[in-house]
Amino acid sequence: MNKVEERYDIETEVLFPQGQHMDVAGLAAASQPWSNRTLTQVNDAVVRLGVLEGDFHWHKHDHEDEFFYVVEGRLDIELEDRTVSLAPGQAVTVPRGVMHFPHARGRVVVLMVEKAGVVPTGD
Numbered sequence: 001m002n003k004v005e006e007r008y009d010i011e012t013e014v015l016f017p018q019g020q021h022m023d024v025a026g027l028a029a030a031s032q033p034w035s036n037r038t039l040t041q042v043n044d045a046v047v048r049l050g051v052l053e054g055d056f057h058w059h060k061h062d063h064e065d066e067f068f069y070v071v072e073g074r075l076d077i078e079l080e081d082r083t084v085s086l087a088p089g090q091a092v093t094v095p096r097g098v099m100h101f102p103h104a105r106g107r108v109v110v111l112m113v114e115k116a117g118v119v120p121t122g123d
Contacts, residue, residue, distance in 0.1 A: 008056075009035040016040045024049060028071070028109045041116055048112040052104035059100065064115040066094045073108030077101070 009032070016022045016039055027037065033053030038046050052075070068075065069091040077084045077092060078101040084092045094100045 012038050014038050014041050033107060044116055045113055046116045050110045050112055052108040052110060054104055056102040060098060061096055061118055063096055064118045065096050067113040068092055069111045071109040071111060074105040075108045075110060076103040076105060078103060
């Protein structure tokens, strides 16, 4: 584990098999910032729950797009040429290969969808 990975509590194993009830709000409420849990797998993608606060780091995913949907709080995603600001109910897809830097403004709960096997901290 490198120094970047040590800052985050990331679990890539699926918590809820298909067909199992998920209490996403309850899991989010019980999670501390910079946790990332893989909720379920849908075809060749995974749905992750992130509880964030503060800055992540600049990174990219060479082969995978990454979808962010804000449930709670405000998330700014800095791209190389602009910043996308997301409030609850808003989303963005960061295309593969694009450097991005998520900034959580206070406590943020976000759902992320990305290809199974992606390295959450970037390539």
